[in-house]
Amino acid sequence: MTITRSFFLTLFKLSIKLVSEMMKSNKNEVNQQLILENISLRAQLAHALDQLEKSKSVKRNVTPEFKLISVFLMTLDERLNSVMTLFRPETVIRWQRELFAKHHAKRSVKKGRPCINQDTINLILKIHNDNPLWSPEKIHEQFKRLNIRPTPSPNTIAKYLPKNRKPPSEWQRQSYMTFLKNHSKDIWAADFFSVPTLTFHTLYVLVIIHHHSRQIKHIAVTTNPTAEWTVQQFRNATPYGEIPVYLIHDNDSIFRSKLFQRFLTSSGIKSKRTAIKSPWQNPYAERVIGTIKREVTDFIIPFHANHLDRLLQEYVHEYYNTHRTHQGINGQTPIPSPEYPMTDAEQTILKKKPVLNGLYYTYSKSS
Known part of the structure; x- marks a missing residue:
């Protein structure tokens, strides 16, 4: 008997039905976990039987259906880690990212004019190398004069010409970094990053950070970032006249909008827009986004915006701002910690508090 993909899909639909019934019923938490564990073990058994029947094949791959149901179950209850013995939690999260990438690739199929062939591109580059001062319009006119088909438009030709953008000089870099250092107390930085959900939607996260203290002043999540929403978030981040002198941001259309x-x-507030394709000009925002990805979003699969927002608020206010130390501020925390009296190791009693369901722990001295 061959384990077909329809079996996994049936099992996945059954799990969704059972979960919806659990939400409506008054069953206790123990019974709910037992149901989820049963579904998880059945899926793993089906996968093991499927691989056993395919053992003669050279390459054995995990079916997309099994990946889908594993991602769904792991997102519902982290305690299922103990029964998901075939794969580690990091593997399930990687599956979710792969499934999202495939889903996004299907939705992102380019529409419009077909791409020009490689022979036409080579001809454009040849003419440009022979005449580097010619503009795309001039090359387009040469194609028309010589009656070469297809004749690409000037905008299409410009896409394939090498960019002559000069990189910043060492003096320019030093001058800009000196500005950041001298005015760090008066500078905030802002940027967006995206996080995929369980259902393959995209959530957008706004982060605002203070340069001098490394404190995250505000973090918010939305499914549809607009200029109006961003302005409201900045109002929330600047109560009682607590505003920076400079705000560093990139060339996102929201930040460049007239309303913002x-x-x-x-x-x-003075707007300091970074140059195009120059993330080094907004280093603190880029660094904190990388930190949030490595320490939070790489370990979770959010259901929706409220779910992700709750997790990020807990991370920022219960861990990052108050307990996470930074080398850039001499091993201190963004919000200064209380000063504890000096004690020997054998006399020290620590109290620990879990953050993000035990992903991290914070410590304080017991009196």
Whole structure:
């Protein structure tokens, strides 16, 4: 008997039905966990039987259906780690990212004019190398004069010409970094990053950080970032006139919008836009986004915006700002910690508090 993909899909639909019934019923938590464990073990058994029947094949792959049901179950209850013995939690999270990438690739199929063939591209590059001063319009006119088909438009030709953008000089880099260092107490930085959900939707996270203290002033999650929403988040981040002198941001259309720029001007904040494709000009925002990804979002699969927002708020306010030390501020925390009296190791009693269901722990001295 061959384990077909329809069996896994049936098992997945059954799990969704059971979960929905659990939400409506008044069954206790123990019974709910037993149901989920049963579904998980059945899926693993089906996968093991499927691999046993395919043992003669050279390469054995995990079926997409098994990946889907594993991702779904692991997201519902982290305690299923103990019964998911075939694969580690990191593997299940990697599966979710792969499934999201495939889903996004299908939705991101380019529409419009077909791409020009490689022979036409080679001809464009040849003409450009022979005449480097010619503009895309001039090359387009040569194609028309010589009656070469297909004749690409000037905008299409410009896409394939090498960019002559000069990199910043060492003096320019030093000058900009000196500005950041001298005005760090008056600078905030902002940027967006995205996180995929269990159902393959995209959530957008706004992060605002203070340069000098490394404190995350505000973090928020949305499914549809707009200029109006971003302005409201900055109002929430600047109560009682607590505003920076400078705000560093990239060339995102939201930050460049008239509404957002008017808000900065009326609030007395000077906008400092980074150059195109120059993430080094916004180093603190880029670094903190990398930190959040490595320490939080790489370990979770959020259901929706509220779920992710709750986790990030807990991480920022219960761990990052208050207990996580930073080398850039001499091993201190963004919000200064209380000063504890000096004690020997044998006399020290620590109290620990879990953060994000035990992903991290914070410590304080017991009196």
